[in-house]
Amino acid sequence: MENRIKNKIVMELNPQKIYYLNMGPISIFVVVWNEEINKREKRKYIRRILKNIESPFDIIVYSNDEFEKNMYIVNSLTYDVVKHGEILYDKGVIEMIK
Numbered sequence: 077m078e079n080r081i082k083n084k085i086v087m088e089l090n091p092q093k094i095y096y097l098n099m100g101p102i103s104i105f106v107v108v109w110n111e112e113i114n115k116r117e118k119r120k121y122i123r124r125i126l127k128n129i130e131s132p133f134d135i136i137v138y139s140n141d142e143f144e145k146n147m148y149i150v151n152s153l154t155y156d157v158v159k160h161g162e163i164l165y166d167k168g169v170i171e172m173i174k
Contacts, residue, residue: 091109
């Protein structure tokens with residue numbers, strides 16, 4: 077399921093990074109963009125492209141600046157994602173390989 081969700085988001089939206097955190101009954105995907113974003117619109121669009129996924133998941137979106145600012149705050153979602161989650165996609169790494 078994680079790769080299916082990651083692939084759809086990457087193909088449709090070209091994000092900077094996608095993180096994955098398994099929270100037991102629900103999976104959390106954190107999608108990060110380089111530019112400032114309209115979070116509500118991005119979440120709505122992602123939900124639309126993933127409407128056929130039946131497993132429980134949630135999508136959280138951040139700008140890169142916002143994510144980096146919060147990732148060192150203990151007890152924040154971004155901290156937990158970095159510490160306990162995994163990175164499914166990193167556009168910067170892919171571009172370095174090319």
